[in-house]
């Protein structure tokens with residue numbers, strides 16, 4: 101603060117000197133000669149004016165800063181006047197103008213006194229300013245000392261209240277053990293901070309800082325540790341569970357496409373709720389219904405938005421980005437229609453890559469149009485037929501796992517697709533669980 105003021109003072113003084121210089125040189129050139137026979141009256145009146153102004157300034161303000169500001173200005177003006185007078189004295193010294201010399205000497209004396217006065221005022225102000233600065237430096241250290249005293253006092257109080265609580269058998273809410281505000285933004289972060297957190301409901305902060313009540317699965321899944329957020333689950337084995345409204349309910353406890361004469365996809369969206377994730381771990385168990393044809397979806401294109409397989413397509417975002425595909429083959433013992441089958445293999449579209457499971461529920465040589473094959477559920481890794489073994493026996497099965505290598509808040513979409521009508525084929529979902537982190 102003081103430094104800035106001082107720069108301002110210097111600037112102001114500089115202009116002030118220029119002004120004086122300008123006026124003086126005007127005055128000098130206005131006088132015909134500088135021969136010392138007399139002191140130029142215009143110059144003298146200018147000097148008198150300056151002195152009056154300076155003396156006004158000296159008498160003026162009592163405010164430390166503005167006073168020192170005007171004092172510095174005055175000091176510059178005075179110094180300049182002194183030089184001017186000195187020069188006059190020299191020029192006039194050879195002349196016999198005693199009266200002029202006497203005036204100049206008197207002015208010089210006034211100037212000397214004023215200069216001394218201003219200098220002492222300035223010193224005084226500076227002393228006061230540095231005293232203020234010292235106080236300003238002392239304030240933060242005083243505050244921090246107070247803070248540490250308060251903090252040690254509150255920690256003592258805390259210990260004391262715990263001792264008292266123990267004494268009277270009262271339990272206190274322990275802030276250090278319960279996850280509390282500020283909210284963390286993932287189940288994983290909660291588990292990192294409190295490694296013994298059990299699975300259950302927690303509040304998370306979404307990307308906009310809003311609180312979200314979510315289920316966190318804290319035990320290891322997909323071999324990638326705990327801290328997973330569940331975004332979808334269905335368990336049709338539970339008699340109280342109902343199919344999401346867009347699906348048709350099968351009596352065995354499964355959800356399929358509504359009756360249709362043609363190929364169709366029926367989708368359900370699992371909202372991310374604006375919480376970031378980069379990994380997906382999930383499981384879908386279903387049943388083959390009728391003559392599903394695996395990856396041999398003859399009636400549809402191989403476009404990600406169409407029924408590119410008979411089975412289930414998991415994607416995220418819009419446009420759709422592939423996560424995992426669960427394919428219902430034709431039969432496990434003969435024409436499989438699975439991409440990796442030993443009998444009648446059909447390839448998956450390139451966007452699927454190796455991110456799929458394929459299995460059939462039918463173990464006859466040819467599937468029946470109207471049968472729901474409940475004895476061999478799909479994608480559980482069990483009951484793999486001779487022609488589909490490599491598609492059906494996979495490392496994590498029934499779980500599938502993807503890591504994107506980037507984070508997103510995309511919603512996840514699950515579509516149940518078949519390229520022909522329900523009188524020919526369908527896929528029925530018995531259960532699913534989708535976790536993200």
Ligand SMILES: *[C@@H]1O[C@H](CO)[C@@H](O)[C@H](O)[C@H]1NC(C)=O
Nearest residue numbers: 120123146149150151152153
């Ligand atoms: C003296 O002060 C007056 C009013 O503040 C100003 O107009 C005048 O220019 C000043 N004279 C000099 C020589 O500084």
Ligand SMILES: *[C@@H]1O[C@H](CO)[C@@H](O)[C@H](O)[C@H]1NC(C)=O
Nearest residue numbers: 135136190191192193194195
């Ligand atoms: C005054 O006189 C001295 C010596 O007597 C001389 O050196 C000097 O130049 C003179 N000054 C003027 C302004 O005439």
Ligand SMILES: *[C@@H]1O[C@H](CO)[C@@H](O)[C@H](O)[C@H]1NC(C)=O
Nearest residue numbers: 205206207208209210211212
């Ligand atoms: C004014 O001060 C100067 C030194 O700054 C000194 O040489 C001069 O004699 C002084 N004048 C009077 C009249 O005291």
Ligand SMILES: *[C@@H]1O[C@H](CO)[C@@H](O)[C@H](O)[C@H]1NC(C)=O
Nearest residue numbers: 264265266267268269270271
């Ligand atoms: C606290 O509880 C214990 C047993 O739980 C009991 O023995 C003890 O007397 C209790 N203390 C007080 C102060 O009530």
Ligand SMILES: *[C@@H]1O[C@H](CO)[C@@H](O)[C@H](O)[C@H]1NC(C)=O
Nearest residue numbers: 334335336337338339531533
């Ligand atoms: C599904 O519900 C049944 C019946 O309540 C239960 O026995 C089974 O463990 C549940 N399955 C899952 C994966 O939660």
